[in-house]
Amino acid sequence: MIEVKNLTKKFGDFVAVDDITFSVNEGEIFAFLGPNGAGKTTTIKIFTTLLLPTNGQVLVNGFDPVKQPDDVRCSFGIIFQDQSLDDELTAFENMEFHGVLYGVPKDTRRKRIEELLKIVELWDRKDNLVKEFSGGMKRRLEIARGLLHHPKVIFLDEPTLGLDPQTRNHIWSYIIDLNKKEGITVFFTTHYMEEAERVAGRIAIIDHGKIIAQGSPQDLKNQTNTTSLEDAFLALTGKTIRDEGGTAVERQRIRNRVWRR
Amino acid sequence: MKQLVRVVYILWLRQVKRYYRSKPRMIGSLGQPVLFLVALGFGFGPIYQKAGGGNYIEFLAPGIIAMSIIFTAMFTGIEVIYDRQFGFLKETLVAPVPRWSIMLGRTLGGATVATLQGVIVFIIALFIGFRPEIAAQSLLALAFMILVAIFFTAFGTAIASRLEDMQAFPLIINFLIMPLFFLSGALFPVETVTGALHTVISFNPLSYGVDGIRGALTGQIHFGFTSDFTFLIIVTLAVLAIGTYLFSKVEV
Numbered sequence: 001m002i003e004v005k006n007l008t009k010k011f012g013d014f015v016a017v018d019d020i021t022f023s024v025n026e027g028e029i030f031a032f033l034g035p036n037g038a039g040k041t042t043t044i045k046i047f048t049t050l051l052l053p054t055n056g057q058v059l060v061n062g063f064d065p066v067k068q069p070d071d072v073r074c075s076f077g078i079i080f081q082d083q084s085l086d087d088e089l090t091a092f093e094n095m096e097f098h099g100v101l102y103g104v105p106k107d108t109r110r111k112r113i114e115e116l117l118k119i120v121e122l123w124d125r126k127d128n129l130v131k132e133f134s135g136g137m138k139r140r141l142e143i144a145r146g147l148l149h150h151p152k153v154i155f156l157d158e159p160t161l162g163l164d165p166q167t168r169n170h171i172w173s174y175i176i177d178l179n180k181k182e183g184i185t186v187f188f189t190t191h192y193m194e195e196a197e198r199v200a201g202r203i204a205i206i207d208h209g210k211i212i213a214q215g216s217p218q219d220l221k222n223q224t225n226t227t228s229l230e231d232a233f234l235a236l237t238g239k240t241i242r243d244e245g246g247t248a249v250e251r252q253r254i255r256n257r258v259w260r261r
Numbered sequence: 262m263k264q265l266v267r268v269v270y271i272l273w274l275r276q277v278k279r280y281y282r283s284k285p286r287m288i289g290s291l292g293q294p295v296l297f298l299v300a301l302g303f304g305f306g307p308i309y310q311k312a313g314g315g316n317y318i319e320f321l322a323p324g325i326i327a328m329s330i331i332f333t334a335m336f337t338g339i340e341v342i343y344d345r346q347f348g349f350l351k352e353t354l355v356a357p358v359p360r361w362s363i364m365l366g367r368t369l370g371g372a373t374v375a376t377l378q379g380v381i382v383f384i385i386a387l388f389i390g391f392r393p394e395i396a397a398q399s400l401l402a403l404a405f406m407i408l409v410a411i412f413f414t415a416f417g418t419a420i421a422s423r424l425e426d427m428q429a430f431p432l433i434i435n436f437l438i439m440p441l442f443f444l445s446g447a448l449f450p451v452e453t454v455t456g457a458l459h460t461v462i463s464f465n466p467l468s469y470g471v472d473g474i475r476g477a478l479t480g481q482i483h484f485g486f487t488s489d490f491t492f493l494i495i496v497t498l499a500v501l502a503i504g505t506y507l508f509s510k511v512e513v
Contacts, residue, residue, distance in 0.1 A: 050513045070357060086349045100271040
């Protein structure tokens with residue numbers, strides 16, 4: 001479903017993604033793990049046509065995001081790491097906007113909007129403006145929106161960040177259900193290792209832009225002689241805290257600005 | 262095809278809803294045109310009359326209507342930068358829809374808002390003493406207002422798609438709007454201007470917009486309806502194409 005060959009992305013002289021190669025099979029739940037600033041979001045942005053790669057080849061559902069962006073866009077759904085809602089619209093309008101953009105027929109759209117907003121417990125707030133929502137509510141709405149159309153592959157960039165265990169559970173069981181019933185491939189990043197261990201069939205770990213390990217959760221534990229994924233992750237990536245220094249794009253922005261002066 | 266119409270419609274609807282919900286924006290953008298209309302209209306009116314130009318308000322009102330449109334239209338572009346800043350741009354950019362439909366939807370939304378502002382200024386002008394001679398041609402004036410609105414919204418949106426800096430945008434837009442407005446025949450008759458200045462004026466899209474609106478409302482016309490219409494259509498299509506291209510290159 002996703003093929004990555006020697007993918008590199010540079011921002012100026014900063015290498016965000018450094019010559020990575022891996023693949024994700026159809027129908028798989030694949031976790032893409034790594035410390036802050038490791039290159040996870042940059043990689044997802046390249047998959048989803050939001051950034052152009054510097055080097056290397058990517059195929060999503062058999063299409064090249066550089067040469068066939070429209071075909072790629074028809075193939076995936078995404079839940080972004082940072083906010084992507086329209087604050088001035090209501091929850092329902094945000095859902096409706098998304099559904100129309102993705103060509104979900106009206107009956108299905110209305111049915112799914114109700115179903116999804118009930119899952120994330122926002123149905124009774126559907127007519128409130130998003131700017132009145134708390135951070136957690138916005139997050140839940142974004143997840144509901146991302147699941148509104150049923151694509152071939154869904155990218156979830158830290159989907160459950162800042163959510164309580166109840167909501168996380170609801171959301172994951174919905175996603176796993178989608179995966180089983182409709183065969184949707186799931187590609188997600190997270191910092192919750194127990195979450196990755198529980199739901200992911202396979203995992204790749206990226207650090208400093210390079211893939212340093214991949215395999216099933218059990219493989220990774222075996223490789224590192226550890227008993228939990230968290231320990232395996234720490235053994236592979238070290239225990240020092242990463243200074244994020246903003247996202248890769250922000251870095252580029254800052255660099256551009258300095259350059260202009 | 263039906264799907265594309267729906268996409269353009271939903272993008273348009275979003276823009277209009279946001280405008281409708283922001284009352285301060287609606288009222289704030291009326292201040293400047295009204296000030297121009299009153300201060301210039303009543304200030305220069307007597308001199309204009311003495312010089313044999315006739316009623317200045319009559320001459321000025323179409324220009325100020327065009328001005329309110331160009332300001333609202335160009336500044337609509339800032340929504341692209343807001344959307345980039347607050348993340349919503351990503352949501353539209355990953356959608357499986359052609360880039361021209363995004364450009365067109367956004368443009369039509371902004372243009373609707375700008376045209377509405379123009380209509381409100383037109384109504385205010387009526388209260389101030391503007392008496393259009395040919396009321397029957399108001400619809401023709403509306404057509405020109407819509408064209409001006411579409412062109413300048415597309416122009417502002419195209420510029421915004423290349424900018425990431427929220428502070429820079431208003432500066433650049435002001436820098437562009439002022440010469441466009443002053444060198445358009447909105448404030449003075451183009452007939453009496455000669456030489457290089459006349460050449461500059463005749464390359465300014467707003468000149469044709471002002472000419473068309475004024476011609477329709479008061480019968481005073483310089484370039485002629487056909488020239489006005491043709492020129493505006495050509496530049497509008499060109500800027501929509503450029504804007505679509507720029508949108509396809511946006512990285513977030």
